[in-house]
Amino acid sequence: MSDSYISMRNLSFYRGERAIFKDLSLDLPRGKITAIMGPSGTGKTTLLRLIGGQLAPDAGEVRVAGRNLQSLSRTEMLTLRRERMGMLFQAGALFTDLSVFDNVAFPLRTHTKLPESMIRDLVLMKLEAVGLRGARDLMPAQLSGGMARRVALARSVAMDPELIMYDEPFAGLDPVSMGMIVKLIRGLNQALGLTSLLVSHDVQESCSIADYVCVLSGGKVIGFGTPQELKDSDNAEVRQFLRGEPDGPIPFHFPASDYAQDLLAGAN
Amino acid sequence: MWLFKQLQAFGQQGVRAMEAMGRAAFLLLHSLTWGGPGSATWRDLVKQIYSVGVLSLLIIVVAGFFVGMVLGLQGFTILSNFGSVSALGTLVSLTILRELGPVVTALLFAGRAGSALTAEISLMKATEQLSAMEMMGVDPLKRVITPRLWAGIISLPILTALFSLVGIFGGAFVAVDLVGVDTGAYWGNMQAAVQFYEDVVKGLIKSVVFGVVVTWIAVYQGYDSVPTSEGIGKATTQTVVISSLAILGLDFVLTALMFGGI
Numbered sequence: 064m065s066d067s068y069i070s071m072r073n074l075s076f077y078r079g080e081r082a083i084f085k086d087l088s089l090d091l092p093r094g095k096i097t098a099i100m101g102p103s104g105t106g107k108t109t110l111l112r113l114i115g116g117q118l119a120p121d122a123g124e125v126r127v128a129g130r131n132l133q134s135l136s137r138t139e140m141l142t143l144r145r146e147r148m149g150m151l152f153q154a155g156a157l158f159t160d161l162s163v164f165d166n167v168a169f170p171l172r173t174h175t176k177l178p179e180s181m182i183r184d185l186v187l188m189k190l191e192a193v194g195l196r197g198a199r200d201l202m203p204a205q206l207s208g209g210m211a212r213r214v215a216l217a218r219s220v221a222m223d224p225e226l227i228m229y230d231e232p233f234a235g236l237d238p239v240s241m242g243m244i245v246k247l248i249r250g251l252n253q254a255l256g257l258t259s260l261l262v263s264h265d266v267q268e269s270c271s272i273a274d275y276v277c278v279l280s281g282g283k284v285i286g287f288g289t290p291q292e293l294k295d296s297d298n299a300e301v302r303q304f305l306r307g308e309p310d311g312p313i314p315f316h317f318p319a320s321d322y323a324q325d326l327l328a329g330a331n
Numbered sequence: 332m333w334l335f336k337q338l339q340a341f342g343q344q345g346v347r348a349m350e351a352m353g354r355a356a357f358l359l360l361h362s363l364t365w366g367g368p369g370s371a372t373w374r375d376l377v378k379q380i381y382s383v384g385v386l387s388l389l390i391i392v393v394a395g396f397f398v399g400m401v402l403g404l405q406g407f408t409i410l411s412n413f414g415s416v417s418a419l420g421t422l423v424s425l426t427i428l429r430e431l432g433p434v435v436t437a438l439l440f441a442g443r444a445g446s447a448l449t450a451e452i453s454l455m456k457a458t459e460q461l462s463a464m465e466m467m468g469v470d471p472l473k474r475v476i477t478p479r480l481w482a483g484i485i486s487l488p489i490l491t492a493l494f495s496l497v498g499i500f501g502g503a504f505v506a507v508d509l510v511g512v513d514t515g516a517y518w519g520n521m522q523a524a525v526q527f528y529e530d531v532v533k534g535l536i537k538s539v540v541f542g543v544v545v546t547w548i549a550v551y552q553g554y555d556s557v558p559t560s561e562g563i564g565k566a567t568t569q570t571v572v573i574s575s576l577a578i579l580g581l582d583f584v585l586t587a588l589m590f591g592g593i
Contacts, residue, residue: 115466137470141368145468156463170467173369215463222467 068093068226068258069114074123076106076113083109084282087123091277096252096259098269100304101279107262110279111228114260115150116140128225145174149219149227153234155211157203157218163190164199167218174222189217193247209240216247226258227251233265245272266305270294278304355551362476362550369469375478383444383479383546384486388493390443391436395494398431399423399501406502407510416512420521423502428525428534429590432495434582437541440487441574445549448479449570452553453563461554476550483546484539491538533589540581545574 067090074087083106091097099107112118113125116132125132128147135143157166167186171177177185190196193213203211212232219227232244249272252259263269270276270290278286278293278301286293286301293301303311319325365371406422452475455461461471499521506512525531549570556566 117462117465138368141465141468141470143468144466145368148466150463150466152459152463154458156459158460158463159458170469173467173469219466 066093067091068128069260070126071113072124072126074113074120074125076109076118076120082282084120087283089277089284089287091258091260092275093258094256095274096248096261096272097275097277098261098263098273099277099279100262100264100266100269102304103264105279106282107264107279108230111150111230111260111262115144115148115228145170145222147225149222149224151212151216151219151227151229151232153231155203155208155215157206157211157215159203161203162199163195163201163203163206163214166203166214167221170218170221185221186217189221190214192220192251193217194243207240209236209243212236212240212244213247216244216251220251220255220257223255224257226260228260228262230262231264232261233263233268241268248272266307270305280304351555354555355547358472358476358551358554359480359547362472362480365473365477367470367473369464369467370473371475371478375474376481379478379482380486383448383482384490387440387443387486387490390439391490391494392497394435394439395432395497396501396504398435398494399427399498399503400505402426402431402498403502403505404510407506407512416506417516417520419502419506419512420517420519421524423506424499424521424525425530427495427498427502428530430534430582430586432491432498433534433537433541434578436491436494436538437487437545437578438575440483440490440541441545441549441578442571444483444486445545445570445574446567448483448546448549449553449556449567450563452476452479452550453556453558453566456554456556457558457560457563472554476554479550480546483549484542487542487545488535488538491535495534536589537582537585540585541578544577544581548574548577 069089069091071087071089074084074089075082076084099110101107109118113120114127116125116127116135119133127143130143132140132143157163158169161169164186167189168182171182171185175182187196187199190199193216195210195213195217198206198210198214203214206214229248232248233241236244245268248259248261251257261269261273273290275288276286276290276293277284280300286296286298288296294305296302296305300312309315402423403419406419407416410416410419410422452461455475461475464471464474503517506517507514552566552570552573556562
């Protein structure tokens with residue numbers, strides 16, 4: 064993969080004593096949908112935050128669009144995000160004091176000097192794309208989970224980013240809403256030529272739209288390739304994850320001391 | 332071994348406290364100034380002054396009136412022992428302008444507006460609204476914290492002035508209308524004793540300091556909170572507890588510095 068939009072080199076990140084990533088190197092291709100999958104607690108969302116520059120790695124470097132995030136000042140970082148990145152948060156993260164329309168208009172009003180009539184047109188176009196033009200006057204509290212996520216999606220593409228990151232876009236949705244989100248992610252990627260990054264553990268949905276799948280476990284990349292390649296992988300851990308088996312190379316138990324000893328220790 | 336562990340724990344607490352102070356200082360320095368990407372507008376400031384200041388008006392005015400009435404009553408019973416009830420106006424006004432006005436207003440403000448600020452900001456953090464702003468290239472310190480910080484700094488001195496005003500009238504209501512102190516004595520002695528700079532301005536200087544400190548603690552506790560329901564509750568409590576202690580402690584320091592004696 065010569066044309067990578069994001070590249071990470073020898074990345075290490077710790078939470079307290081615990082290493083979330085150790086010496087991780089990963090390249091994510093431009094203009095494709097890459098799904099990052101892995102068991103809960105392997106740091107998938109942390110990875111998105113490292114790419115978005117909201118967290119700084121303890122070692123190694125992250126490059127987005129050729130820029131080394133660690134060398135950027137606070138203002139440069141904000142500019143980079145404004146010009147190139149969009150992110151869809153798990154719960155939508157809509158501003159609860161603004162209506163649907165004002166939420167989508169927020170980045171446009173903040174970052175551009177466009178006249179209000181043009182902002183109105185742009186917002187209505189984005190809302191039409193997610194099918195919620197009719198809901199423009201509602202407040203976020205009046206939306207269902209699926210609708211909130213679609214509004215948030217309209218807001219995150221309002222500034223026409225090059226990269227969009229989805230944090231668990233399928234979690235907690237009913238099948239119909241899930242189908243809508245799948246269609247939207249696919250559609251946006253094709254229509255706008257976005258580089259899309261998807262964090263999820265819904266194997267089926269993710270594999271159905273992703274060009275590449277990256278499986279993380281224990282702070283390492285244990286599999287990277289097209290969905291088909293990974294399904295045929297000879298790595299037992301990757302197969303376990305994609306097939307959803309409860310025990311295997313990915314242990315059922317959180318690391319602990321010996322069980323018998325632990326029980327006996329209470330007797331003393 | 333045990334001693335070492337205690338020492339280590341103590342040291343860790345110290346380090347953590349220092350780190351927290353560093354973060355709080357960074358937050359204050361960074362959000363006192365306006366400007367930068369996606370910075371807040373004057374309209375945001377006006378909106379915040381409304382929710383922080385205007386909505387606190389009722390509690391401040393009612394509390395001020397009662398504090399003034401109690402002072403009038405207590406002052407009257409004590410002063411009448413010495414046959415000097417004509418000094419009641421002076422007693423009420425100086426007590427309120429120098430001490431009770433700034434301190435009680437700041438305490439009420441911490442409970443009414445400070446806790447609301449903390450809860451609002453920490454809930455914005457828990458629902459990832461602050462992260463979403465960052466990812467849209469908007470600095471949440473400039474957009475969310477700056478207008479709230481300034482709204483507090485502007486509102487508290489005004490609320491204090493109102494509290495003092497209403498308090499003095501509350502005292503007058505009890506003194507003149509209920510217990511029968513001479514109107515001329517109440518107001519005339521007050522006018523002769525109260526000095527604009529010595530009493531009014533120094534009291535307002537206190538309230539400016541309290542405004543900065545209370546709002547700073549409130550926004551910092553919200554911004555630095557653990558984004559869970561337990562964390563939000565804890566942050567809100569911390570705001571009220573720390574601000575109240577800070578107000579009372581600082582009041583002693585400011586009194587010592589401005590009214591002398593030490």
